[in-house]
Amino acid sequence: MGKHQTGHIVGSLLRGLVLLLAVGLVAAAGWFVLHNNSANRAGGCPTTLHVVTASSFTTVVSAAGRTLRAGKDCVLVDTTSTDGRPAAGQLTQSRADLWIPDDAAWDVIAPPQFLASKGILNAYATLATSPIYMVTDPATGDRINAGGGSWLALSGLLNTKGSGVRMVVRNPAMSGDGMVAAGAVGEAVWLERGMDASSLVLTNVLGVTRTVNHDLAAVPDTPGEVGLVPEYALLATLRLANSERRYIIGTDHTALLRYTWLPSAAAAADPKKAAALRRLFTAFTSPEGSRAIAEAGLRGPDNIRPIFDGANVLPEPTAKPFEVLQPHHVQHIFATWDPEDRRSNLLIIVDIAANGAGSAPTTGTSPSPGNKVAPIEVLRDGCLVLGGLMPVGSRLGLWEVSPGTPGYRKLMPTDRLDDASRAAFGKQVGKLAAHKPGPGLFDAIVAGYQSVRDDYHDDMFNQVLVLTDDQNKDSVNTQAVKDLVQKLTALQDPEKPVKVSIVVLGKKDSADRLKEALKPVDAYVDNALQTSDVQAAFIHVVAGGLHE
16 A cells, blocks of 8 residues: 555544544533533522512512522522412412412412412411501591591491592402402401491492502592502602602501412422422521512511601501401402402392381491381392392392292292393392291292202302291291201202302391201301391302301
8 A cells, every 4th residue: 555545544534533523522512502501491400499479579589599599409499470360370380389479368269289288388477568558638538537547437438428538459359459458448347247248338339449450559649539558569659759648557457468478289298399498488587588578668577667768657557467368258359349250150039928017127227226118128129239240141040938839939040140131030029029927938948959059050159048037937946947957968969069048137036046057057147137238148149158
């Protein structure tokens, strides 16, 4: 082989080797880039926590998360900001390990079994708070203070026709301060006069309310408006605020946002996630976490107001906070603001034997005597109000107790509610009539319960609402009441729960007897003394049923 050939072969080998090296380097570089990008996407940390939180708490979560980014066992905190009811969908969509809403009452919207039970991994611990103030003009502020400066005083002014006082609140379905603020107006009445009165007041208040859907705070614009604004939102704007505004904190109770730690059940069961969550929980009390809470205008667990210029114009809360809103109370608020939350499968059974003064409710809203009103007239008006409140797509039926067999008649079989059926319902309501006292009430309740159960709709509240004056004295017929309980118990289906609610007109003793006797079937029983009580019961039933 000649030198020329040898050189050619060696050159070819060298070029091949160089090519192989180049390919190898490119492949190695590609692997490095892909690996590095993957590491960057994971934050270079072995554990990632997916957190859903309120927009007003996002900066706090980010600050606490940054304290966990160092070291081989670092934790990446991936935060998604979602407020109000949309958070329910975000929890499953992002496979959240942790939810920090702006109030504990939001847990009612979480998917079933999604959240860890109270106490597990500090579940339901409060990380921060913010009280809610009534913000208004001097003249309106003086009127609220003249009534005691309380939430009850505000609700009284809002519920008084012609008072000129209006409420401004953020949409309760889209923000914690809207839900808790509206809840405070209702809760003040609930605690003082009961849930039915609260339902009636909130419905009336909605008519004089400006609901804010987009702005950050529900600030008042005109004289007579009372904005319900959390402290954190006020602190950020006090220097620019109208110096003539009055800031009132409730003297009866404090309306309080509670930013609540809610880990998911799945994360709590995962040792790595659980360990990371414990570290994140501790980070909120670190210097960085505490500083972030204060900078967000929130109070930490110590309940100390953060330092902001001009904060001295805000009175310090002294009254005991309202309790966290219970699920039924939250539904009560949602149903007031959104007709779709009033969707029900409802059968009304009317049993009125008296057409005179015997059990007739009085006019007015106070315990003082008023003019007697024929019970059947009260119920006609109440039925029409209820029919108007229920949205299209609901189901509504009307029966009445009557002499003969089977002891009741179906004025309007339960059917889907639309414009035509609503008009038909109104005509049948007009046919309601008082009858001679006689049996039939308990048979009607049993048959009505079975009818609603057999026509059960899992996307609605399924209910039987009974209104009676007990002129037949069914409440003292011990054996008949026992038989009623046995029959209703036999008809119960855990997969198809039906609520029975009974309102007795004017007879507290009758209501008390039935209330005790019907406890085994979880029936709601109450009495109505005024026409406003009856109207309130009708309104409340469309907010998800009557409850204790």
